[in-house]
Amino acid sequence: MRKKISLKDIANEMGVSTAVVSYVLNNKYEGRISEAKANEIKNIAKKLNYFPNQIAKSLKKDRTFTIGLIIADISNLFYSSIARYIENESKKYNYNVIFGSADENADKFNELIQVMLGRQVDGIILAAPKGTETTLNYLKERQLPFVLIDRYFPQIMEINTVGVNNYQASYTVVQHIAANGYKKPAMVTLRTDLFHMQDRVSGFKDACRQLLGEQDSKVVEVKEDMLSEELEECLLNLLEEQNDLVYFSTNKIAMEGLAILVKRDVKVPNEMGIVCFDQADAYKIFNTSITFIKQPLQYIGSKSVEMLISSINGNRFAENVVLETQIVSGNSSASRKNS
Known part of the structure; x- marks a missing residue:
């Protein structure tokens, strides 16, 4: 069986005490030994394939x-x-x-x-x-x-x-699209009771009412486990109803929705504008640059x-x-x- 390397082995190799090695490997050597000596000890520990005993360490510190x-x-x-x-x-x-x-x-x-x-x-x-x-x-x-x-x-x-602030994020989306001349946006979101998703819907509805005069703004809920099946029919219905923009409330919905729009050869933004909640590198392969809400x-x-x-x-x-x-x-x- 391969011998487990200890602090004592490193100390013997360097000709120093185990306490000095411990200070260095726990980054508590400042003011005790030089930076050069500390680096030598770290290099020896690496050469000897030293790994700290995490079990003993956790028992000692109760973590x-x-x-x-x-x-x-x-x-x-x-x-x-x-x-x-x-x-x-x-x-x-x-x-x-x-x-x-x-x-x-x-x-x-x-x-x-x-x-x-x-x-x-x-x-x-x-x-x-x-x-x-x-x-x-x-x-x-x-x-x-x-x-x-x-x-x-x-x-x-x-x-x-x-x-x-999910409410304000959706409100900002409507401010943006209203300023750009869109009159009849729709939101596609998940069918869920999660409060942060409800906040996104509330922000969208309130902004549509206050900024666009839409008293009954269009919000379509889809089941997450039937996303691809429900979303295609949903988008076709929105096109037929002449909604001029779709706001996807998650990037998971957005990725599925963008694929459907490409398949159906829907011209973005001429036939339908798009805004997505959250960013994704995959947006870059879409033939039009995507407007999205960026989270920190x-x-x-x-x-x-x-x-x-x-x-x-x-x-x-x-x-x-x-x-x-x-x-x-x-x-x-x-x-x-x-x-």
């Missing part, structure tokens, strides 16, 4: 230096991007991340929570599906640090949350980690962070005033 991340749907580009930022930010605090995707399923979410608890994570960042309020309250009662991202549950008070993904990731680490370190004051979005204008919602 595992791992955090759990449960996202709502790994196939959603928003969450895959957020996961990358969270992992990068966690490394700055010397934390590892354990991932899980709930696939918008409450039962799977509950199972993942138990897995995280079994791994004794120090805290969890999560995007909870609908119907998980009981589990969130359970985590709160256990006083396990957690931060809710993207979603919120108004009935659960005093928990850490990071999200965007990197800041959401870094802020959620910062809040979680603060909570792990004993801060029990809940923080509610609501961030603003911005609209990035493309040709898909180009002005119709002169057309």
Whole structure:
């Protein structure tokens, strides 16, 4: 069996004490030894393939230096991007991340929570599906640090949350398209009870009423598990009803919708304007530049980690962070005033 390298082995190689090696490998050597000597010790540790004993380290400090991340749907580009930022930010605090995707399923979410608890994570960042309020309250009662991202549950008070102003995001969309001369927009969204999605719908409806005089604005809800089947019929109906623009409320709907418009050879924006919530690299292959709502993904990731680490370190004051979005204008919602 291959011998496990210890601090003593590195100390013997360098001719220093194990305490000095420990200071260096835990980045606590400043003022004790020179930068050059510290780099020598790090290089020896690397050459000898030294790996710290995380179990002993966690027992000593009563921490595992791992955090759990449960996202709502790994196939959603928003969450895959957020996961990358969270992992990068966690490394700055010397934390590892354990991932899980709930696939918008409450039962799977509950199972993942138990897995995280079994791994004794120090805290969890999560995007909870609908119907998980009981589990969130359970985590709160256990006083396990957690931060809710993207979603919120108004009935659960005093928990850490990071999200965007979904109402204002949709309102801004209508301001943009009204300024560009669109008169009859429609919104395509998911059939869901999630509050952040309802906020997007409310912002759209209120703006249509106040800015366009549309008392009964067109909002079409589609089932997520039947997205491709329902969306094509939906878009054809909107074209027939002469809606001049479609606002897709998620990038998952947008990707499916754009593919349908290409298949049907719908001219964008001449026959139908397009605005999408969230960005996606795949928009670049569409034959028209896409107007989209940009969320501050990197800041959401870094802020959620910062809040979680603060909570792990004993801060029990809940923080509610609501961030603003911005609209990035493309040709898909180009002005119709002169057309």
